[in-house]
Amino acid sequence: MSKATRIPLRMLGKSDLNISAIGLGTWQFSKGNNLIGRYWSDLNEIDIQKIVQISYQGGINWFDTAEIYGKGKSEETLAQALNMLEDGGKEAYIATKWWPMFRKASSITKTIEERISVLKNRTIDLYQIHQPHSFSSIKAEMEALAELIQNKKIRFAGVSNFNEKKMREAHEELNKHGFPLVSNQMKYSLLDRRIEHNGVLDAAKELGITIIAYSPLEQGILSGKFHKNPELIKNIKGPRKYTSWFKKNGLAKTEPLIELLEKLAKEYEVTPTQIALNWLIHFHGDTVVAIPGATKVQHVEQNIGTLTFQLSDKHLQEIDQISKGISTD
Template sequence: MLTMDQRKLGASELVVPALGTDVASWGDKQAGYGTSHTREDILQTYRLCLDTGLTFFDTAEPYPASERLLGECLKVDHRPILIASKFAPPLTRFSRKRSLLDALDQSLARLEIKQIDLYQIHWPSPRLKVEELMDVLAEAVHAGKIRAVGVSNYSAPLLRQAHARLAQHEIALASNQVRYNLLHRYPETNGVLDACRELQVALIAYNPLEKGILTGKYRSQETSAPRQLNIFHRLDPFGDTRGSTPAVKRLLSPPRVLQRERLEPLFVVLEEIARTRKKTSAQVALNWLLMKDECVIPIPGAKNARQARENAGALGWQLTEEEHGRISQAEIASR
């Protein structure tokens, strides 16, 4: 029987915590590894995650250092965990569907395990058909190298294609990992959330705190958002707003999520509810996302024990419908 803090990974046999941990930044020097956090910090983070029931970790083969560190943690602390990784299809004409199996073997070697719980396609391939990739993933399932199949950054139509192809192999599509948070609600309007509900596919929400913006860390005039964050929002990878906003306008005007005066009323509401609940604004924002639908599984990052502890504090309680509605309306008013 599931508890309130557990979720089914779609129609697969896997049951995971309602909140996972994104470990892509582990070992990433650009994210501060070796300066702001060390291998020992990562091990402490890992142990604290397990102590608080956060046993679901998400990484990917483009982040080999992350996979190695996660494997090292698993060797030091032998408690059982669930691991998700991803295959990043090459973006060149040299793409081969068999390269997925090579990448999978390399991930297994870095993690030092024999089977990955959830293996996902990192993004749609411009060269390889959805059906080709699903066929190879099915082969990996039957070979015992992965337990469940997922995709990432897939639109609703691509999600349906993947689901239908896997069904021919009698395999359920377990998940679609997309960017989803209080400031980035496109899965609610672009058909992705509806398709996940209909097909019994888990929606794994990456960037659930919008790269730290929803923690309030850039709320002060004294704290500027890093340049790469500004560029990320202006370029809008994976095209959620490209259809409605001309490229020149996106590049020349500051994104809404970095306009303090527009977001301040939303932060006031988050702060008021957080104070009443004896929580942080980040925990309130994560709980808001958890309450959107039982198929949603946010995966905030954590590079130190403090962040892991704060993430865990989003579980074990629920916003009221009135509180949830206030937050939703405050976000809509900021657009």
């Protein structure tokens, strides 16, 4: 598949960024650096290069990283991989995040040159407040982001893990400076549908804010492979194997959904993973995009394949009903 020729694009919020409905999450590029980075096993440079290259050539045109992922190591590794592409990844968009814990809003502007440097001077297309807890107000944070946009240090601003009230406040404050809040990155999957009930999703639709769904496959549980062979859980590196969905009761509870995903996967001649992701990016129109990670080339190929078909309305509703009886909400 030639890059970006067969993949439909959609606008990121009220920006002028036309993005693929699937981006690539790059937390796993942290190289095992710092506590956050050790959540995933260390990927070698060759595998990372292949993952980025195949994603880009397959039409995935944006990559999500963060300052806290390996203390900048994910950003650096991503930039290196993009720079090594044949065209230097010139059509790739980069989304990264400022870590607010124990910091003030002044840190947003003070540390931006470091972020740019770590990213090898690539453009920061989307800069996000990683979570809502800091020593400063949302007003101060949005003022800092507006300053970065005005000074052309970043192109657009977003937030992550902001509830409805905080998201609305961020939108209002940024709008005072003439800039849109284009996104809110939230945990969202067929097994975690809280944003549908706590006002976040409805407010996003109202305000024209894109929801960027992270952990869209619940750390791989929606692939169904752990249901078929629970012994695989013992080989998982990092703490995710101790989360509730990976326990015996969690596997049993999710079995009906996995069976449906597998049934539809056969009908569409795709994988259960692709069915789960396809539901996520189509059930709410263009409001939700997703950033599954990838630690193997086959994961990338599945991510790309997700963008080449669309579930019928009947099947979207069928998955919706089964999921509602299982998910966290």
